[in-house]
Amino acid sequence: MSTAADWLPSLSRGRHRDPREGGCFMEVASWLADEPWSDHPSCTHPLLAQVAREVNDHSTDAGRRALAPMIPDVIGANPADPGVAPRLVLVCAAHALPFATGALRHELEWARCRAARRVARMAGRRDVRTGRLTSWWRFRAERDYLLDATCAVDHAVCALTRDRGRADERMRALLAVCIRVVTGDLPRVSAAVLTETPYGIQSSPSSR
Numbered sequence: 001m002s003t004a005a006d007w008l009p010s011l012s013r014g015r016h017r018d019p020r021e022g023g024c025f026m027e028v029a030s031w032l033a034d035e036p037w038s039d040h041p042s043c044t045h046p047l048l049a050q051v052a053r054e055v056n057d058h059s060t061d062a063g064r065r066a067l068a069p070m071i072p073d074v075i076g077a078n079p080a081d082p083g084v085a086p087r088l089v090l091v092c093a094a095h096a097l098p099f100a101t102g103a104l105r106h107e108l109e110w111a112r113c114r115a116a117r118r119v120a121r122m123a124g125r126r127d128v129r130t131g132r133l134t135s136w137w138r139f140r141a142e143r144d145y146l147l148d149a150t151c152a153v154d155h156a157v158c159a160l161t162r163d164r165g166r167a168d169e170r171m172r173a174l175l176a177v178c179i180r181v182v183t184g185d186l187p188r189v190s191a192a193v194l195t196e197t198p199y200g201i202q203s204s205p206s207s208r
Helices: 025-032 046-058 061-065 068-074 084-099 102-124 135-160 167-183 191-195
Strands: none
Touching (some): 046 135, 068 167, 084 102, 135 167
């Protein structure tokens, strides 16, 4: 029985000029979505695409091949919901904090706090000043936050690579959960996600 990895362009690190050279996770997604060959296709939420690119580039060759079945899942995963980005940051931080130390841990803690505040504000939607913002200001605020969130994703994946024995497994698990958040299978991040990873390791500051 053939698998996705048998007929897709082979997955490898970095950017590629065309499918004959192989492709990264998101380049292959653009190809499957019949979009122009790119690692930033419009079919996928920008922050989910960043998670996929980072996981792709930091995985081993064997780990990268195991990612292939998930590629179709990111096609069309680009909702307009502005809460997607902070929820993804919360998930990434929950997975990565147990493996982060020093400055990396500090950055992830701050990213988690900012994301939690943002999710809380969006859930309440009682801020009159926010309600009076023009569309342009809302766009700028979302764009600026996405830049911060991208850095948080990079830090999270970097932390996971420090678990050398199971880094591939943990990065693959992170990408799978992020896909579920964006596609609506996990529409809201529960309180448990903020304090516990899927591996039963407490990651909240109060637990340390």
